[in-house]
Amino acid sequence: MLAGVVAAVAVVLGAGFDLVLIGLIVAFLLFGALGLVLRLLPGSLPFVPAASRLLSFVSLAALAGLLYLYAYPAITHNTTWPGTSSAPRPGASLTRQASVVYTLTGSGGAEISAESPLPSGEVAPAMVEALPYEHSASVTVNRRTPGLFTLVASSLAAGDDGQLACTITVDGVVVAHDEASGAHATVFCSGKPQ
Numbered sequence: 001m002l003a004g005v006v007a008a009v010a011v012v013l014g015a016g017f018d019l020v021l022i023g024l025i026v027a028f029l030l031f032g033a034l035g036l037v038l039r040l041l042p043g044s045l046p047f048v049p050a051a052s053r054l055l056s057f058v059s060l061a062a063l064a065g066l067l068y069l070y071a072y073p074a075i076t077h078n079t080t081w082p083g084t085s086s087a088p089r090p091g092a093s094l095t096r097q098a099s100v101v102y103t104l105t106g107s108g109g110a111e112i113s114a115e116s117p118l119p120s121g122e123v124a125p126a127m128v129e130a131l132p133y134e135h136s137a138s139v140t141v142n143r144r145t146p147g148l149f150t151l152v153a154s155s156l157a158a159g160d161d162g163q164l165a166c167t168i169t170v171d172g173v174v175v176a177h178d179e180a181s182g183a184h185a186t187v188f189c190s191g192k193p194q
Contacts, residue, residue: 024062024069031059098141098170098193100149104133106164106185108157115151117141127156131164146193149175155185 035055041048100117102124104110110131115124117139124135141147149170155162165179166189176191 024065027062028059031055031062035059094143095140096143097138098146099172100137100139101167101169102133102135102137102151102189103167103169104128104131104151104153104164104187105167106131106155106157107162108155110153110155110164113152113154117147117149128153141193146170148190148192151176151187151189153187155180157185159183 032055035052038048038052038055043049102115104112108131109127109129110133111127112124112133115135118124119137119139122137149168151166151168153164153166155164157163160183161181162183162185163179163181164185164187166177166187167174168176168189168191170191170193173193175193176189178187178189180187
């Protein structure tokens, strides 16, 4: 019966609607209504409490499916509803090349804790004996959400007069900059391209 209701609703609404979405909505409404009707029956009947709990559970499961498959992705990932055309046009790539430059300036040397992303197989040096340090790379990023670029480093300068600054530039635009001074100066650059 449920399949017939879903098919009838799909025919009435047209081919542009997602059958899974319609099915979950109908299941939520149908099982929720049946659960409410069972709650009106006397609880002394042997099947009523168990059937009522079961229908309530199935109704909540359908609601959870709706939220997980449709609402959550649309809210958290800025995507469109399943079944709509959010796909790139034919031949369009989902990725692109980004030119990134990681820079450290200051006095003395620096210990690099993190530098990412880097091209496959490349590794940032753990230690830079003398500053300035500059590392240029071409990385593949997602066209819509290029991700987070990070550079974390600590000064190796002796004494309290250590100076350290980091800058991350992506496609010629500064996305992060940080400065620190003193003994054990540490900089944390992290940013996303616009």
